[in-house]
Amino acid sequence: MFRTIKPSAASADRARLSGGETLEQLVRAEEGLVSRRIFTDPEIYRIEQEKIFERAWFFIGHESEIPNPGDLVTRPCGVDPVVLVRDDEGVIRVFLNSCRHRGMRVCRTDKDNARFLRCPYHGWAYRTDGSLVSVPAESHYGPGELEKEKLGLIPVAQLGIYHGLIFATWNEHAPPLKEWLGDMAWYLDIIVNRTGGIEIVGTPQIWDVDCSWKFAVDNFTDNVHVFSAHQSLVQLGMLPNDPDFACHGNMITTGNGHILHFVKGAPGEAAFLYLGLPKEMWPLFDKNLKPAQKEIAAAHGISAGTVWPNFHWLQLVTSGEMNGHPHAYLNFRLELPLGPTRTRMYSWLAIDKAASAEYRKISYETYVRTFGPGGIFDQDDMENWEDCTIANVGPAAKRHTLHHTMGVNRKTDPNWPGPGRAYSDSYGEMTQRAWYAEWRRMMTAADGAGK
Amino acid sequence: MSGADHLPGSPLHNEVTHFLYVEAKLLDNSRYSDWFSLFTEDVRYWMPVRTTRFLAAGKGFDEDMALIDDNYISLKTRAKRLESDSAWAESPPSRTRHFITNVMVKDGAAGEIAVSSCFMVTRTRSDRDYQFFTGVREDSLRCIEGGLRIARRKILIDQTVITNTNLSILF
Structure with a gap:
C-alpha cells in the first residue's frame, strides 16, 4: 500500500549521533529508560523536523x-x-x-x-x-x-x-487518516461524538513555554503527577486529599503511539459518570455510541488521550473554585515546537453541540479557571516542564536516563471492553512508554510511511 | 459610558490613583489576602483572549474565550493559592513590579467610577530574565463604607500569544 521513499544520506536510519550513540540506545522505551538527551539536544531536534514533523498527521x-x-x-x-x-x-x-x-x-x-x-x-x-x-x-x-x-x-x-476534527500531513506516503488513527478512532468517538458532535468555543489560548515539547506531551496522560504537582489544589479542597485518588481507571495504548486513559471518581459519585455530562444528555450516549463505548463513557469521569504525536484531549471533571461543585469540560491541546527548549501551546475548549446554555457557561468557567496559562491547575505544570528542561541541557545530565518504569511488568486487563491494550490501575507509565517507542520508531524509520 | 471626567489633580483622580498604587504595592509585596479584600462580592475579574486581526475587525478581543475569568470565589481561590506553599508556579515566588500609568477617571453608571489605567508588569523568576506584561485595565470602582472597591476589572492584554510561560501572577 505504501511506496517506499529513499532516505536522504544525512538522515539514514539508525544513524549514529555525535558521540556515537544511536536513538535505539537512547530510548529503551520497553524498560522505561529514556535518555534525557532526547529532550534538549539540538541535533535530535533537527532530526525530529524531518522524521516527525514532515511525516506525521x-x-x-x-x-x-x-x-x-x-x-x-x-x-x-x-x-x-x-x-x-x-x-x-x-x-x-x-x-x-x-x-x-x-x-x-x-x-x-x-x-x-x-x-x-x-x-x-x-x-x-x-x-x-x-x-x-x-x-x-x-x-x-x-x-x-x-x-x-x-x-x-x-x-x-x-x-x-x-467527526469534525481536521488533521493534515505533509507526507504523501503517510497512511490515510483513518488507518493512522486505527483503534484510537474508536475512543475518539466517545470523546467527540457521544452526544452527536462537539464545537469549539471562541479562539484558542496560545502561549509559549521554555520547555521541550516532549515534556508537555509526557505530562498529558500522567495521572500520578496530579497529587504532587497540583498539591495547592489539594490544600484548597479542590482535589481529594488521597494520593491514590486518580488511580481508579485504565491506561490504554492503541498502537501507532496513540495513548489514553479513563479514570473513575469515588464510588457513587454522580459527577464522575458519563464523563461528567449533565443527566439530560445521557440518553444521547445510547443513540450515538456502540454499547461498549457507552459502557466505558458511563462508568468514567475523566479521560485524557494523545493522538500521536502532539494532539491531546482532556475530558475533566473538577471544580473551578474552592468549595465548588465539580463540572465537566473538554479541552483540546497541541504543542508546536519552536526550538528544542521552547514550545508554543494551543488550547481549545470544546462543547457538545447538544449542551444547554447553562452547561456551556459552567463548562467554560471551569475550563478557564483551571486550564490554559491562567488556569490554576495548568500553570504549575508549565513550571515543571520548564524546570525539567533547564536541568537537562548540560552534558552531565544527558548521560543519564529518566525513569518511566511504573507498571513495566503489568499484565493487560482482559475485561476491558474496548480495543487496544488496556491496563487496570490508572497509575502507570505504560502510555508514555508507548509514546516514546513510537517516537523511536518514527525517528529511525527509513521511509515516509514510517516503516 | 461617557460620564464626566475627573482630571489629574482633582480629589477623585487623586484618590483613585492612590488606590491603584496601594493595590499594586500589595501585589508586589505578596499580600494576596489584603489585595483580595479590595474586590466586591459581585466582581468579574477578566482577561479575554486577544487575536491578531485587521483594523476593520476591531481590537481582536474574543468575548467568548478568556485567559482568566474569575468571580469572587474563584478570585479568592487564586489569591489563597498564591499564599499556599505548593503553588509551584509561584513557589518560590516570582518578583513582580506593577507599574500603573495613564490613569483616567470618569463617572460611571449607577454611581460607579469608570477607571482606565495602563500597566506594565515585570516578572523575574528564579535565575531567569525579565518577562514583561503590558496592557490596559478597565475598572469599575465602587465607594463602599468610605473606601474604594473594585467591582469589575477587564484586563486587555497587549499580547495575542502569551510569550511568558503562564499567567500565574495577578494584574
Missing part, C-alpha cells in the same frame, strides 16, 4: 471554527505555518501560509473571512481554493515566464476529517 482545527465560505484561521501543521480555510464551495482546505512568489505569509491575522488571499508584498492573489488568480504587472512576464495554473498555494499532502 497533525491536528489543524475543527470544522466549527470555519463555518462559512471564506472563513479562515492560521495554524501550524507540524512546524510549518498553514491557512485552514473553507473555500467558496464549502470545501475545507489547508495550505502552506506562504506566497509562491517570495514566500511571504499570505494570511497575517489569526482569523478572517476573505474572498481572496492577497500577498501584500507584490500583490499575488489566490482564491480560497488556493488557485492563483491575479499577478500585478503580469503583462511584463514574457510568454511562458509565468504559469499561473502551476503556482497555486502549496496544499498539504493529505487532509482528513474525523
Whole structure:
C-alpha cells in the first residue's frame, strides 16, 4: 500500500549521533529508560523536523471554527505555518501560509473571512481554493515566464476529517487518516461524538513555554503527577486529599503511539459518570455510541488521550473554585515546537453541540479557571516542564536516563471492553512508554510511511 | 459610558490613583489576602483572549474565550493559592513590579467610577530574565463604607500569544 521513499544520506536510519550513540540506545522505551538527551539536544531536534514533523498527521482545527465560505484561521501543521480555510464551495482546505512568489505569509491575522488571499508584498492573489488568480504587472512576464495554473498555494499532502476534527500531513506516503488513527478512532468517538458532535468555543489560548515539547506531551496522560504537582489544589479542597485518588481507571495504548486513559471518581459519585455530562444528555450516549463505548463513557469521569504525536484531549471533571461543585469540560491541546527548549501551546475548549446554555457557561468557567496559562491547575505544570528542561541541557545530565518504569511488568486487563491494550490501575507509565517507542520508531524509520 | 471626567489633580483622580498604587504595592509585596479584600462580592475579574486581526475587525478581543475569568470565589481561590506553599508556579515566588500609568477617571453608571489605567508588569523568576506584561485595565470602582472597591476589572492584554510561560501572577 505504501511506496517506499529513499532516505536522504544525512538522515539514514539508525544513524549514529555525535558521540556515537544511536536513538535505539537512547530510548529503551520497553524498560522505561529514556535518555534525557532526547529532550534538549539540538541535533535530535533537527532530526525530529524531518522524521516527525514532515511525516506525521497533525491536528489543524475543527470544522466549527470555519463555518462559512471564506472563513479562515492560521495554524501550524507540524512546524510549518498553514491557512485552514473553507473555500467558496464549502470545501475545507489547508495550505502552506506562504506566497509562491517570495514566500511571504499570505494570511497575517489569526482569523478572517476573505474572498481572496492577497500577498501584500507584490500583490499575488489566490482564491480560497488556493488557485492563483491575479499577478500585478503580469503583462511584463514574457510568454511562458509565468504559469499561473502551476503556482497555486502549496496544499498539504493529505487532509482528513474525523467527526469534525481536521488533521493534515505533509507526507504523501503517510497512511490515510483513518488507518493512522486505527483503534484510537474508536475512543475518539466517545470523546467527540457521544452526544452527536462537539464545537469549539471562541479562539484558542496560545502561549509559549521554555520547555521541550516532549515534556508537555509526557505530562498529558500522567495521572500520578496530579497529587504532587497540583498539591495547592489539594490544600484548597479542590482535589481529594488521597494520593491514590486518580488511580481508579485504565491506561490504554492503541498502537501507532496513540495513548489514553479513563479514570473513575469515588464510588457513587454522580459527577464522575458519563464523563461528567449533565443527566439530560445521557440518553444521547445510547443513540450515538456502540454499547461498549457507552459502557466505558458511563462508568468514567475523566479521560485524557494523545493522538500521536502532539494532539491531546482532556475530558475533566473538577471544580473551578474552592468549595465548588465539580463540572465537566473538554479541552483540546497541541504543542508546536519552536526550538528544542521552547514550545508554543494551543488550547481549545470544546462543547457538545447538544449542551444547554447553562452547561456551556459552567463548562467554560471551569475550563478557564483551571486550564490554559491562567488556569490554576495548568500553570504549575508549565513550571515543571520548564524546570525539567533547564536541568537537562548540560552534558552531565544527558548521560543519564529518566525513569518511566511504573507498571513495566503489568499484565493487560482482559475485561476491558474496548480495543487496544488496556491496563487496570490508572497509575502507570505504560502510555508514555508507548509514546516514546513510537517516537523511536518514527525517528529511525527509513521511509515516509514510517516503516 | 461617557460620564464626566475627573482630571489629574482633582480629589477623585487623586484618590483613585492612590488606590491603584496601594493595590499594586500589595501585589508586589505578596499580600494576596489584603489585595483580595479590595474586590466586591459581585466582581468579574477578566482577561479575554486577544487575536491578531485587521483594523476593520476591531481590537481582536474574543468575548467568548478568556485567559482568566474569575468571580469572587474563584478570585479568592487564586489569591489563597498564591499564599499556599505548593503553588509551584509561584513557589518560590516570582518578583513582580506593577507599574500603573495613564490613569483616567470618569463617572460611571449607577454611581460607579469608570477607571482606565495602563500597566506594565515585570516578572523575574528564579535565575531567569525579565518577562514583561503590558496592557490596559478597565475598572469599575465602587465607594463602599468610605473606601474604594473594585467591582469589575477587564484586563486587555497587549499580547495575542502569551510569550511568558503562564499567567500565574495577578494584574
